[in-house]
Amino acid sequence: MSKYVQPDQTGHFGVYGGRFVPETLMHAITELEEVYEQAKQDPEFQKQLDYYLEKYIGRETPLYFAEGLTKLAGGAKIYLKREDLNHTGAHKINNTIGQALLTKRMGKKKVIAETGAGQHGVATATVCALLNLECIIFMGSEDIRRQKLNVFRMELLGAKVVSVSQGSGTLKDAVNEALRYWVAHVEDTHYIMGSVLGPHPFPVIVRDFQSVIGKETRKQYLEEEGRLPHAVVACIGGGSNAMGMFYPFVEDESVRMYGVEAAGHGLDTALHAASLTKGKPGVLHGAYMYLLQDEDGQIQEAHSISAGLDYPGVGPEHSYLKDINRVTYTSVTDEEALEALQMLSKEEGIIPALESSHAIAYGFKLAKQMKQEEGIVICLSGRGDKDVETVQARLGGSEHE
Amino acid sequence: MSNNRLATALKSCEQNGEKAFIPYIMAGDGELSSLKEQLLFFEQQGATAVELGIPFSDPVADGPVIQRAGIRALNNGTTLKKILEELVSIREDVSIPLIFMGYSNSILAYGIGQFVTDCVKAGIAGCIIPDIPVEEEGLFAPIQEAGIHLIRLVTLTSSKERIAEIAETAQGFIYAVTVTGITGAREAFGSEVGAYLEQVKEISPVPVLAGFGISTPEHVRSATKYCDGVIVGSKIIESLEQNRKQDIIELIQASKKQVQQ
Numbered sequence: 001m002s003k004y005v006q007p008d009q010t011g012h013f014g015v016y017g018g019r020f021v022p023e024t025l026m027h028a029i030t031e032l033e034e035v036y037e038q039a040k041q042d043p044e045f046q047k048q049l050d051y052y053l054e055k056y057i058g059r060e061t062p063l064y065f066a067e068g069l070t071k072l073a074g075g076a077k078i079y080l081k082r083e084d085l086n087h088t089g090a091h092k093i094n095n096t097i098g099q100a101l102l103t104k105r106m107g108k109k110k111v112i113a114e115t116g117a118g119q120h121g122v123a124t125a126t127v128c129a130l131l132n133l134e135c136i137i138f139m140g141s142e143d144i145r146r147q148k149l150n151v152f153r154m155e156l157l158g159a160k161v162v163s164v165s166q167g168s169g170t171l172k173d174a175v176n177e178a179l180r181y182w183v184a185h186v187e188d189t190h191y192i193m194g195s196v197l198g199p200h201p202f203p204v205i206v207r208d209f210q211s212v213i214g215k216e217t218r219k220q221y222l223e224e225e226g227r228l229p230h231a232v233v234a235c236i237g238g239g240s241n242a243m244g245m246f247y248p249f250v251e252d253e254s255v256r257m258y259g260v261e262a263a264g265h266g267l268d269t270a271l272h273a274a275s276l277t278k279g280k281p282g283v284l285h286g287a288y289m290y291l292l293q294d295e296d297g298q299i300q301e302a303h304s305i306s307a308g309l310d311y312p313g314v315g316p317e318h319s320y321l322k323d324i325n326r327v328t329y330t331s332v333t334d335e336e337a338l339e340a341l342q343m344l345s346k347e348e349g350i351i352p353a354l355e356s357s358h359a360i361a362y363g364f365k366l367a368k369q370m371k372q373e374e375g376i377v378i379c380l381s382g383r384g385d386k387d388v389e390t391v392q393a394r395l396g397g398s399e400h401e
Numbered sequence: 402m403s404n405n406r407l408a409t410a411l412k413s414c415e416q417n418g419e420k421a422f423i424p425y426i427m428a429g430d431g432e433l434s435s436l437k438e439q440l441l442f443f444e445q446q447g448a449t450a451v452e453l454g455i456p457f458s459d460p461v462a463d464g465p466v467i468q469r470a471g472i473r474a475l476n477n478g479t480t481l482k483k484i485l486e487e488l489v490s491i492r493e494d495v496s497i498p499l500i501f502m503g504y505s506n507s508i509l510a511y512g513i514g515q516f517v518t519d520c521v522k523a524g525i526a527g528c529i530i531p532d533i534p535v536e537e538e539g540l541f542a543p544i545q546e547a548g549i550h551l552i553r554l555v556t557l558t559s560s561k562e563r564i565a566e567i568a569e570t571a572q573g574f575i576y577a578v579t580v581t582g583i584t585g586a587r588e589a590f591g592s593e594v595g596a597y598l599e600q601v602k603e604i605s606p607v608p609v610l611a612g613f614g615i616s617t618p619e620h621v622r623s624a625t626k627y628c629d630g631v632i633v634g635s636k637i638i639e640s641l642e643q644n645r646k647q648d649i650i651e652l653i654q655a656s657k658k659q660v661q662q
Contacts, residue, residue, distance in 0.1 A: 010536060018536070018537050019534060019536055019537060020505055020532050020533055020537055021532060021534065022461070022462045022531055022532060022534075022554070022556075023534050023553075023554045023555060023556045023558075023559060023567075023578070024556040024557075024558050024578065024581060024582075025558075026534045026558070026559070026563070027558040027559065027560070027563075028558070166465075166468060167458065167459070167472075172459060173459075176459050176460075176461050179461045180461060180462075180464075180582075180583045183461075183462070183581070183582055183583055184580075184581060184582030184583065186558060186581065187558075187581070281509075282506045282509055282510060283504070283505045283506040283509060283532065284459060284506065285459075285461070286532075291506075293506070293510060295480075295510070296480040296481060296482070296507070296510060296511075297457070297481070297506045297507045297508075297509065297510025297511065298457065298458040298475065299458045299459050299506070
């Protein structure tokens, strides 16, 4: 593949992305773009970021050879990129620490963020506690009910959690309300977008901060195997861990890339979150991207057992990578993800997040079909402690019978 | 474009020394079958044009009142297709200029080409798309090419240079947002708002109308000191909800009193 330079000057990845926002926000996102460009060139900023990544978050994270899983699959070697070992238990904090440092740089004192299951909310509240920033988290009322513990976690960390009952009371409504709040408080507030979504420059900023995943993986795999992996696999909701994993490999033509969406109850039902597989392009939350929508353009609810994949759109860069066929996008059902979660727990002693279990499920299938001398990396984006209750409820008492 | 109904209506306001008054209603809030009656009411009361909301599931620029109206409209089964069909069927009976206010996804999902064709049939004079800045107008160029005004917004956070850039090729009127926030009521009219409106007015080659947060006759009088008219949304919807038509009449009158008293 030739040199990959995306997005263009106006924040478009091909036709996707852009800045579909009310005029009130244009000043803030232009300012953010300028500050980010300066920060990228500033060795002091990089030094500060590296310091927190190492000392606070615990990077670099291991690239772990999953021997048990590999034997079970009987095909390609399976490596796991252990993002579950980051502070707060997932990749989300790679981005929030970077954006919190940008907030400081802009001289803003307040941070807002949206959260679905609460992982991005916790990661945001954490860095705000660390850097003395006021923090307000918008969360759907339905999600608050389902994720009481994470709400308490955020409050312990000093954040204020605002319940959003508009619309369906879930993640997309939390983003709407956070955007509305931002429009009204744009002078002193930064919005820490949690995924590779939103108006330009957010998809670029989040991708860049998450790219530490792919950069480390590339280096570690080369050290371990003396070559590049044959394939990398990551789960996709909005798409931040996948973009972080894929981006450093985009120009390595030999490396196949697989993005795994949540098929929920199945693609032939209405209950899934497979925006790339089943959606069509449109505008939501500031960007042109693949979306789950009806004929009238109304945004539809996404469904997945994993709250982190439960979003009706997918980042503009993924939309672009799909159209140019650089990444293969596929999907995995709730059922398959649950099986993968149990399999990894038993084979490797690692309980993966339900989100990451989608990547495990597909990666396992993929490895099976590959040769033993080949190798793949699966992004283990988060740990599963937060999901134990959901899994228990879903499996019911059957395990004890 | 001189035959654009909105341009003509704004011109006649100017010639009569009046200020423009544009109410906002949500299409399908209270059944589409009552749309004609609603439009005729505003026409008879002397409104300059009507801004007609297209209900959308995720209206990020709107406050609670308009959000609720949108949900009611969607629950009534309102779609853009049905709105356009209704407008075509009542076109001969309604002469007040109509401006669509809709989010970009509603228009893109309909298909921009079909949207423009059907808007022309329905006699739509202008479109306001609150979630696009000038940078993203490209996808919507066929609207302007069909002689329908694509109305641009400026806000309190827009720099002077940016206002100039937006105003330079503006059509219809400039929609000057008078709150840093979403649609809905406000308390008083800050002094900085007057200065801002004057600044926009100075730069703009087309009329300047103030909107967002204008909810009392006093607001209407304050705003129109500095610009060419006002747009009132949430307050109109609330008044319709509570069947307080007198409140609406007073708001419209407030835009006219300077010349009539």
